[in-house]
Amino acid sequence: MSLHRRPLRVLAASAVLALAACSPGGSVARVGPPPTPPAAVAGLCAALHKQLPESVAGLARTRTEPESDLTAAWGGSAIVLRCGIPRPPEMLDEKQGGVDVNGVTWLLEKLDNGDFRFTTGMRLAYTQVRVDKEHATDAGMLVGLSAAVDGTVPVGIASY
Numbered sequence: 001m002s003l004h005r006r007p008l009r010v011l012a013a014s015a016v017l018a019l020a021a022c023s024p025g026g027s028v029a030r031v032g033p034p035p036t037p038p039a040a041v042a043g044l045c046a047a048l049h050k051q052l053p054e055s056v057a058g059l060a061r062t063r064t065e066p067e068s069d070l071t072a073a074w075g076g077s078a079i080v081l082r083c084g085i086p087r088p089p090e091m092l093d094e095k096q097g098g099v100d101v102n103g104v105t106w107l108l109e110k111l112d113n114g115d116f117r118f119t120t121g122m123r124l125a126y127t128q129v130r131v132d133k134e135h136a137t138d139a140g141m142l143v144g145l146s147a148a149v150d151g152t153v154p155v156g157i158a159s160y
Contacts, residue, residue, distance in 0.1 A: 029073030029080055031064045037084030037125065041160050044125040045070050045083035047152040052081070053144035057135055078135040081145070083127045086160055088119055104146040118142060120149055124156040 037045065046069040054061050059075030072081040090096050090107060097108045098121070106118040106129075114133035120126055127149055131141070 027062060027076065029062045029064045029071075029077040031066070031068075031071045031073065031077075031080055031082065034066065034068040034070035035082060035084045035086070037070070037086075037160050041084045041125045041158065042070065044153050045127075048083055048125070048127065048148055051148040051152050053148065056144055057131075057141040059135065075135060078132050079141075080130045081127060083125055084160070085119075085126045085128050087126055087158060088128070091119070091121060099142070101142040101146040102150060104142075104149050106142060106146075120153070122155055122157065123149065123153045124158050125153050126158050126160070127153065 049069040049072060052061070052072050056074040056079050059078055062073040062076055064071045064073050064080075070082060070084050073079060088107070090109060099106050099108055099118075104123070105121040107121055109117045109119075111117055111130075116131045116133070116136045117128060118131070119128045127145075129142070129145060
């Protein structure tokens with residue numbers, strides 16, 4: 001069974017992550033070239049971009065370079081969002097953990113450098129959020145992001 005169909009729990013991530021109270025430097029987040037999704041997916045991402053919160057985990061929203069409706073950041077590059085990414089292969093790994101936050105399912109990955117990556121599942125556009133290890137918190141940090149995703153990206157399985 002793939003991650004798309006499994007219920008996930010907030011508690012799984014809550015036990016794993018901890019908040020570091022330092023604030024990042026820099027006012028611009030350099031984000032690699034934005035993904036180039038199909039037009040329908042890009043439209044969902046543009047709608048999401050307009051609904052994203054001004055702060056996440058106490059970090060203010062930051063301008064991204066290059067500017068794009070497909071990317072957003074908070075606290076410099078402490079938290080970086082990319083919308084419209086292709087389906088990650090990890091989505092099919094039954095051993096991958098995840099969380100469900102306010103009706104939005106997120107694949108949870110701890111990266112080799114200690115950062116965390118969350119990717120939405122069961123939505124018509126995949127949204128990925130990378131959180132650096134200094135600013136990773138419990139899954140509560142996903143509450144505002146989940147509200148924006150839930151309000152703009154319909155439930156379904158992305159074909160991209």
